[in-house]
Amino acid sequence: MKERMLKILSFTLLLFALLTLFLSGSVIFDLFGIRAKEGNYVLLVVWANFISSILYLAAAYGLLKMKKWPVSLLALSAVLLVAAFIGLKIHISDGGLYEAKTVNAMIFRIGLTILLAVASYFLLKNKQLSKNEKV
DSSP states (O other), X not given: OHHHHHHHHHHHHHHHXXXXXXXXXXXXXXXXXXXXXXXXXXXXXXXXXXXXXHXXXXXHHHHHTTOSTHHHHHHHHHHHHXXXXXXXXXXXXXXXXXXXXXXXXXXXXXXXXXXXXHHHXXXXXXXXXXXXXXX
């Protein structure tokens, strides 16, 4: 049952990672006209999302292989996103341009990342480490 849940979790994380990678990469590299459609994006948030998408991809792979280290990657991503959210709040308080949807998206992304990290932790906490795995 835990193995099945880990596969579902890793697939969900993989889809979220690919979507995040596509959207943030498209804004950073100005692909497909997405940058113009995003309006007043905050580059710090976009880069945090881009880096998180790479962490998500690695974590999805680790979860699929039933390793324990994806929990650390997801926790790192959550810390990165919280730091970017603080930066966004400072940007907003300094009168910087932004989209209201960015605030909501960051709250959602932080919450989802924490949820995924916690779920991964509990699904993997009693797993026996294989001989060749290093935490």
